[in-house]
Amino acid sequence: MSRFKQANLSKVKTISLANRKSKAEVASFGRLYNAASAKGFFESLPDYLKAADLMEFIGRVGKARKLGFPFHLMMGAHVIKVGLSPLIIELIERKIVTGISLHSAGLIHDLELAFAGKTSEDVAIGLNDGSFGMSRQTAELFADVVTLAEKYSLGLGEAAGRFINEKRARYKKYSLLAFADKMAVPATVHLVIGTDIVAQHSVYKAGPAAEASYRDFKILANLLMDADKGGVIANIGSAVILPEVFLKALTIARNLKRQKSNLTTANFDMISHYRPIMNVVSRPTETGGKGFNFIGHHEIMIPLLAWGLISYIPSTK
Secondary structure (H helix, E strand, C coil), rough: CCCCHHHHHHHHHCECCCCEEEEEEEHHCCCCCHHHHHHHHHHHCCCCHHHHHHHHHHHHHHHHHCCCCCEEEEEEEEECCCHHHHHHHHHHHHCCEEEEEEHHHHHHHHHHHHHEEEEEEEEEHHHHHHCCCCCCCHHHHHHHHHHHHHHCCCHHHHHHHHHHHHHHCHHHCCCHHHHHHCCCEEEEEEECCCCHHHCCCCCCCCHHHHHHHHHHHHHHHHHHHHHHHCCEEEECCCCCCHHHHHHHHHHHHHHCCCCCCCCEEEECCCCCCHHHHHHHHHHCCCCCCEEEECCCHHHHHHHHHHHHHHHHHCCCC
């Protein structure tokens, strides 16, 4: 027994998700623009600097998918909050994207969207009055996902997708994890204890949640063995957690399966951060393959990327 007193989470005052003001709603989400005229736009770009890099990256994704290698997306929660889920879902449906990884904030936003059609609260206002993160429905949904993962020995991502589909969540068509489950593609969620609003609630089960996330870590390590031979990994908007998880999972993949690396990586973010540059772009491609770095706002860059991928890579849906 610890000598130090702990906060009693059973006494926290919760609020309703339905009544909570949210900054992101599905009515404002992005959608894929008709790709019929896209090639003309991309062919008009100058063959220099980042325009040339973007075209080369799209070409590498196309080559990887043609040869049967994966194109796996790692995404921070901001990708969901700025309404990009429909575009990622379209890329999964077309079998261009073969799997996704989120950290647990991404899971929380995905759950809120699936069941409430909205997510992303005002942190400053909620922090001042102690209501930030206190939505009881969010905590209960997360706890139910963890219970399902524990019962069936699932990863956190697979359990979440199955849970959303089994409960027939009203807005499940906007859920990345539900669609990944439907398409039977790997979706992993990587947890850090204490960084998420659900840890503020007494229903949070840290041990089983961590165990489920650890299963996802091993799932990611396993799929990276195939990706390292000629696949593509892109990190979108995760500055610390996913680049760190990726580096360790890739180390396991290379430890278990020694082979010549031909990995393509890319980082998409609004500013340049140390860990994505080192752990995604530079270090993993030193002995083979190539790393790219693209700076720009997600709500502009990711639709542009999706438009280019769909224009140049044949759909197999």
